[in-house]
Amino acid sequence: MHSPKPFHGFGLGLRPPHYQDFLARNVPVDFVEVISENFMVAGGRPLRIMDAVRERFPVAMHGVSMSVGSADGLREDYLVRLKTLADRVRPLWVSDHLCWTGVEGFNSHDLLPLPYTEEALEIVCANVLHAQDVLERPLLLENPSSYLVFADDVMSEWEFIAEMCRRTGCFLLLDVNNIYVSGTNHGFDPMTYLAGIPADRVRQIHLAGHSAGRDLLIDTHDHPVPAPVWNLYEAALGRVGPVATMIERDDNIPLLDELLAELDIARSRATAWRGAA
Amino acid sequence: MSLFELQRQLRDHLLSEEKAIADRIRGEPQKGLAVYHHAYRAQLVDCLRDTYEKVAAWLGDDGFETSARRYIETHPPRSWTLGDYGANFVDALAVLYPDDPEVAELAWLDWALRRAFDGADAEPVDAAQLDDVDWDRAVFTFVPTLRLNAVVTNCAALWSAMAENQMPPLAERLAEAANIRVWRRDLTSHFKTISPREARALRLGVEGMSFGEICQIAIDETDEAQAVAAASELLGAWLSDGLVCRIR
Numbered sequence: 001m002h003s004p005k006p007f008h009g010f011g012l013g014l015r016p017p018h019y020q021d022f023l024a025r026n027v028p029v030d031f032v033e034v035i036s037e038n039f040m041v042a043g044g045r046p047l048r049i050m051d052a053v054r055e056r057f058p059v060a061m062h063g064v065s066m067s068v069g070s071a072d073g074l075r076e077d078y079l080v081r082l083k084t085l086a087d088r089v090r091p092l093w094v095s096d097h098l099c100w101t102g103v104e105g106f107n108s109h110d111l112l113p114l115p116y117t118e119e120a121l122e123i124v125c126a127n128v129l130h131a132q133d134v135l136e137r138p139l140l141l142e143n144p145s146s147y148l149v150f151a152d153d154v155m156s157e158w159e160f161i162a163e164m165c166r167r168t169g170c171f172l173l174l175d176v177n178n179i180y181v182s183g184t185n186h187g188f189d190p191m192t193y194l195a196g197i198p199a200d201r202v203r204q205i206h207l208a209g210h211s212a213g214r215d216l217l218i219d220t221h222d223h224p225v226p227a228p229v230w231n232l233y234e235a236a237l238g239r240v241g242p243v244a245t246m247i248e249r250d251d252n253i254p255l256l257d258e259l260l261a262e263l264d265i266a267r268s269r270a271t272a273w274r275g276a277a
Numbered sequence: 278m279s280l281f282e283l284q285r286q287l288r289d290h291l292l293s294e295e296k297a298i299a300d301r302i303r304g305e306p307q308k309g310l311a312v313y314h315h316a317y318r319a320q321l322v323d324c325l326r327d328t329y330e331k332v333a334a335w336l337g338d339d340g341f342e343t344s345a346r347r348y349i350e351t352h353p354p355r356s357w358t359l360g361d362y363g364a365n366f367v368d369a370l371a372v373l374y375p376d377d378p379e380v381a382e383l384a385w386l387d388w389a390l391r392r393a394f395d396g397a398d399a400e401p402v403d404a405a406q407l408d409d410v411d412w413d414r415a416v417f418t419f420v421p422t423l424r425l426n427a428v429v430t431n432c433a434a435l436w437s438a439m440a441e442n443q444m445p446p447l448a449e450r451l452a453e454a455a456n457i458r459v460w461r462r463d464l465t466s467h468f469k470t471i472s473p474r475e476a477r478a479l480r481l482g483v484e485g486m487s488f489g490e491i492c493q494i495a496i497d498e499t500d501e502a503q504a505v506a507a508a509s510e511l512l513g514a515w516l517s518d519g520l521v522c523r524i525r
Contacts, residue, residue: 037358042421043398045464065357071281078357103284107354108291108317109324109362112284115301120280148302148309152278185309215308 001138004093004171004203007031007058010263010270011246012256014059019049021256022056028260029057031092033246036063039089040081047088054089060204060244061091062173065107068127068141069100069114079134086135092244093203095140095173098124098161115150116160121167128168140203142173145181145210145219157182158196165201172197175206175248176236177229181217190232194239202240207233207266208248222251224262230269237273245270291317292353321349321362328363329387331439332370332380344373360395363388379448382432386468389424389459393466396422401462401519410524413489417482417515418523422461425479429454433470462519469518475511488512 009030014022021027032053039050053059065078086094099111114120132138143161155163164170174197183190207230209223225233225247233245245266247259278301289295290310299306325345326333333341348369354362367388371381399420431449438445456476459468471479474495481491488508495504515521 037360040358041360041395044393044395044461046395048464069280071279071284075357100284102354103281103288105355106288106292107357108288108313109320109354109359110291110313110316112287112313115280115283117280123280146309147312148306149304150283151301151303152283153303213312215305216312218312 001132001136001169003138004140006203007092007244008242009058009244010267011057011060011244012259012263013062013246013248013250014053015249015253017253018256018259019053023049023052025256027256029263031058031060031244031246033060033062033248034089036061036082036085036094037065040085050089059089059091060246061086061089061094062142063094063096064111065101065109066096066131067101067107068096068098068124068131068139069112069120070103070127071100071123072103074127074130076134079131083135086137093140093171094135094137095142095204097144098141098164099144111144113144113146113148113150114160116153116155116157117150118154121155121160121163124164125167128164128170132168132170138170139168140171140173142175142206143178143182144175145178145185145217147185147216147218149186156188156193156196158193162196162198165198170201172202173204173206174202174236174240174243175208176233177206177208177210177225177248178219180229180232181210181219185216191235194232194236197239199240202243204244204246205233205236205240206246206248220251221248225265230265233266234269234273237270238277242270242274287313290314318346318349320359321354322346324359325349325363325366328391329366329384331387331436332384334439335380335383335435335445344370347373360391377448378450379430379432379435382426382428382430383436385426385428386432386436386457386459389426390466390468393422393424393459393461396461399522402516402521402524404516407516407524412512413487415488415524416485417488417521418525419479419483419515419520420460420462420522422459422466423483423520424459425456425476425483426459427454427456427476428470433457433468436468458520460518460520467518474507475514478508478511479515482515 011029011031014032014034039046097111102108128139179190179193207225208221209225211218211220247262283301286298290298322345348366367381367384370384374380429450435445456471457468458471478491492508
């Protein structure tokens with residue numbers, strides 16, 4: 001199984017309000033990220049758009065339904081459909097989340113948290129290895145935001161991630177906003193998190209905004225990237241070096257030019273970091 | 278506790294606010310659990326609102342949200358794709374609005390058009406290349422996005438008015454039951470109100486009956502010249518609308 005080639009560009013998520021922009025304009029991005037499930041369909045316009053976008057840009061496939069943490073295993077029909085799409089798209093890489101979405105046939109369609117136990121680690125690793133076998137490519141897994149901590153935890157999230165990478169050979173999609181959100185919610189230092197992850201496994205970074213709920217920060221992806229997340233991005237660059245970076249916006253989606261301006265901030269932050277380094 | 282048991286407990290909390298999972302969580306469990314409990318339902322309401330856009334416009338925000346939440350409580354999602362969620366919403370609305378049949382009929386249109394949008398591709402036959410067809414024996418394969426529904430209300434007019442941001446007419450029952458067919462041609466989904474005669478012929482054609490047999494049924498019920506003329510007209514419409522992707 002080949003490792004995904006390092007790719008250092010700046011990209012955006014491809015969202016429906018911007019489809020026409022990406023097809024009609026010369027959009028200054030180095031890659032786009034698509035939500036895999038939106039294109040795991042039989043036919044019609046979505047696949048036609050995917051093919052046209054793929055002709056213009058490298059594409060990263062990002063899924064939300066693999067559920068690598070499900071105790072009762074992965075859905076084979078899902079993996080087969082994902083493999084079919086990946087063979088068509090020939091993506092930079094295929095990613096999903098370190099979470100579970102359902103059990104016993106139920107699917108919450110939410111990214112639910114895992115306990116960081118040895119048993120959960122074994123289950124996640126078995127599922128990741130199986131997915132990588134079916135997909136014939138390594139996975140990137142993203143650290144999720146979370147809103148609770150389980151009593152059974154015997155290790156930190158970063159320790160769990162490091163061991164998962166060691167046992168499966170998978171790579172990481174580091175969501176800097178999620179580190180900030182979970183760190184605030186659970187009281188850990190994001191710098192400790194960054195120091196604990198295996199930096200050489202990170203192939204992509206997500207940047208996004210969040211919202212303040214009544215008791216907790218919520219990973220809503222509906223705001224611009226806030227200052228603390230930009231600062232953490234620079235710290236992440238110091239830890240993992242230059243990797244593909246993307247702005248993720250899923251709600252209150254602004255005009256494309258607004259996101260492109262935000263992506264320019266990421267470019268300038270990366271340039272400033274390189275200068276300082 | 279095993280991971281499997283913990284996941285069942287959190288699922289049960291999402292579905293019914295079962296409290297057992299709280300014992301497995303550090304700190305103040307209700308704060309985090311409330312986030313997941315809310316997000317689960319909010320996402321499903323958004324999904325239904327997106328799929329059933331015209332129903333949402335017809336019922337208004339409060340009416341739609343109430344209907345969606347009642348559906349969510351009895352229909353936990355099971356598919357890996359949110360696109361499948363709402364597959365039974367048409368039937369649920371028929372039960373929730375027994376005196377307003379236009380609601381479920383609008384929902385059927387929303388659902389059939391959405392399924393047609395990303396349904397399987399199929400190239401319609403070229404009507405100009407059919408010189409060698411033995412029409413008596415011809416059996417049709419229809420495009421896989423074709424769906425047919427019997428309706429008793431002016432749901433088609435309601436849907437079209439809302440699609441054009443016009444004030445929809447009042448809902449009313451049709452003088453006689455009609456049928457609507459939905460299909461996709463190239464990348465565009467269409468619907469069309471059709472006669473009972475066409476609906477019956479289309480159902481027989483979908484079941485695999487030959488064009489000759491379909492014509493014969495019509496001939497048995499009326500005069501031959503009329504039946505043949507009507508069947509030819511139907512065939513012309515099916516071909517020009519791009520409903521037929523193979524003739525064998």
